[in-house]
Amino acid sequence: MPSRAESARRIGEHLVRAAGLALLAWMTWSLLRPLPTAQSTVATERTLAARLPEWTLGAAPQRVHAVFDTVPAAATRDWLRALERSGMALGWSAPAVPAIAVEVEPIAEPRGGAHVLVSAPGNQRVTLRDDLGLLDSARSEGGGVVFALPRLEGGARAAIGAHVARAPLTDSLRLGSVVVIGRASWETRFVAEALEERGWRVEARQVIAPGLEALRGRDASLDTSRVSAVIAVDSTATRDAARIGAFVRSGGGLVLLADAARAPALATLAPGRVGSTVRPTQPAFASDAPRRSLVLHPIGALRGDAVVLERGSSGVAAAARRIGSGRVVLLGYEDSWRWRLSGGRDAPAAHRAWWSRVVASVAHRSEYPVLHDVVGDAAPLAALTDALGPPSAEPAAVSSGAASRALPIWMLVLVLAMLLAEWGSRRLRGAR
Amino acid sequence: MSDFVFATVQYESGDWDSAPLVPANIIDTIARYTSIDVAPSGVIVSLGSADLYRYPFVYLTGHLPVRFTDAERATLRTFIERGGMLFVDDHNHDIDGAFHKTAVEEIGRSIGPLRQLPNDHALYSAFFVFPDGPPTTSHELNGWGDNLVHSHLLAVEREGRIAVLYSNKDYSSEWGYHPDNKRFLAVDNTKFAVNIIVHALTR
Numbered sequence: 001m002p003s004r005a006e007s008a009r010r011i012g013e014h015l016v017r018a019a020g021l022a023l024l025a026w027m028t029w030s031l032l033r034p035l036p037t038a039q040s041t042v043a044t045e046r047t048l049a050a051r052l053p054e055w056t057l058g059a060a061p062q063r064v065h066a067v068f069d070t071v072p073a074a075a076t077r078d079w080l081r082a083l084e085r086s087g088m089a090l091g092w093s094a095p096a097v098p099a100i101a102v103e104v105e106p107i108a109e110p111r112g113g114a115h116v117l118v119s120a121p122g123n124q125r126v127t128l129r130d131d132l133g134l135l136d137s138a139r140s141e142g143g144g145v146v147f148a149l150p151r152l153e154g155g156a157r158a159a160i161g162a163h164v165a166r167a168p169l170t171d172s173l174r175l176g177s178v179v180v181i182g183r184a185s186w187e188t189r190f191v192a193e194a195l196e197e198r199g200w201r202v203e204a205r206q207v208i209a210p211g212l213e214a215l216r217g218r219d220a221s222l223d224t225s226r227v228s229a230v231i232a233v234d235s236t237a238t239r240d241a242a243r244i245g246a247f248v249r250s251g252g253g254l255v256l257l258a259d260a261a262r263a264p265a266l267a268t269l270a271p272g273r274v275g276s277t278v279r280p281t282q283p284a285f286a287s288d289a290p291r292r293s294l295v296l297h298p299i300g301a302l303r304g305d306a307v308v309l310e311r312g313s314s315g316v317a318a319a320a321r322r323i324g325s326g327r328v329v330l331l332g333y334e335d336s337w338r339w340r341l342s343g344g345r346d347a348p349a350a351h352r353a354w355w356s357r358v359v360a361s362v363a364h365r366s367e368y369p370v371l372h373d374v375v376g377d378a379a380p381l382a383a384l385t386d387a388l389g390p391p392s393a394e395p396a397a398v399s400s401g402a403a404s405r406a407l408p409i410w411m412l413v414l415v416l417a418m419l420l421a422e423w424g425s426r427r428l429r430g431a432r
Numbered sequence: 433m434s435d436f437v438f439a440t441v442q443y444e445s446g447d448w449d450s451a452p453l454v455p456a457n458i459i460d461t462i463a464r465y466t467s468i469d470v471a472p473s474g475v476i477v478s479l480g481s482a483d484l485y486r487y488p489f490v491y492l493t494g495h496l497p498v499r500f501t502d503a504e505r506a507t508l509r510t511f512i513e514r515g516g517m518l519f520v521d522d523h524n525h526d527i528d529g530a531f532h533k534t535a536v537e538e539i540g541r542s543i544g545p546l547r548q549l550p551n552d553h554a555l556y557s558a559f560f561v562f563p564d565g566p567p568t569t570s571h572e573l574n575g576w577g578d579n580l581v582h583s584h585l586l587a588v589e590r591e592g593r594i595a596v597l598y599s600n601k602d603y604s605s606e607w608g609y610h611p612d613n614k615r616f617l618a619v620d621n622t623k624f625a626v627n628i629i630v631h632a633l634t635r
Contacts, residue, residue: 183467183468184634185434185469188634189633189634192635206634208630214634233433337488337515338485340515341486341514341516342482342485348514
């Protein structure tokens, strides 16, 4: 009859053997079981390159949250979207990526060029490049920054640090001639001359006597296939009021000077009504505000669809409106030629540039598509949002990714020790 | 809109005011034949002053030698570069005379060399038609001075426009009378002035 001690020893041996075998069985199962799916997998741009094929060919995680330092390429975005549509829940965030967007518009002047409009967060240094290199840089204010370029080679690349938006120049413009109508006067002459010097084709009709005009260029019909804009300098343009109105409604541009806008037949086209003469308080032409030294007829009684373009010291100096497919600008300044002749060193060039801009703002233009090979997003963050939906917050608790199959070595040592202890105890007892 | 103002240039040397009746006569002619808004009185403007830029067309004449100051040259140069037009008439009417030689030299130094203006230039059909070029003056025909009729005017042209128009045909004498006396003339001999002004305004 075994003693009590021997019975307890035998029970202990059974318990140790059972525990060791159970631990061994658990270890075996751990090595062979399928990996559990992570609650949410975080991937960065660096890991995505390897993980995307893995998720595509194997088991994709239930949820993935991607964290981007820069906006991924379109191919990566499309791949993620495809995985999302196949059942993988996808979230993303890009905390360091600024919302930058770029658009390129051709300048409607004979010298060409382009305006590059960059939307960017305020107070950011925006650099602009084209295919030939760095063009300019500026600090964004408000909603962004606008660059005016005499020439753009290929596409525009606007960047804030490493974040780049790309856009091509997609249109080239064909401009027609400008018809200047007025009596023989210095304003008619110098407006025509300024525009010619800026490369515009100018046709001028200047009344020199009743029934007699001095013509420069052809005196043909006002139609948008040939003429981009008309400048009505004074009331002598009233004779053509009906033709001018039809021209504007079909898409042509019209610049009205104050004297012309007083004529009833042309006043119906104007954005407002010109007031009485206001003499300048500043006789000398300052280079930063030269038009303040011009006589002004402030524009009042603005129509509901009028837009104020420029304010002088005594009221609205320029206003615009749309009529049909065309645009009309009304200028309250008188004798702008005085700025050209009496202004500072840069006055002639500034006078030319201003007149060219005024005409460009209304000129009818024909657009032709330009072939380009620019690759990239004009609004990268918007493209990412469009592809993957709005960003989401990074999940608080995430798994580290793949579950580990590695077992600690001490566990194996423990199993061996337990089994050895049981065997040793049995042998010492004399049992097999 | 401002009127056309007939401006006579006052310069330091010489007798710039030798033809005081010309402005009123030309103003009358412009008003008579055209619809140009012309100021009823002319002005006198100093060649060396910034006031010159207020009058894009200026008239210069005299009998005596012309010698511009540095300020006058600089002002004139800027005036021309910005689109102004200078009409110079030799009131002395002789080729080798003091005014002609010195005026041509000063214009050459300030603006550029004077060249003959072709007699089929647009100037001669800008309003009235002068098929033979510049009309002759009675002072050319009466044998006074060099006894020659000058067949051409001279000009400095800039980008297709006349910047300086130079005459040694003595229009200053031809036009130097009270406008009321036009009624005594069979042909108004100031018509060519209309062409000059209209050309200046319309190029």
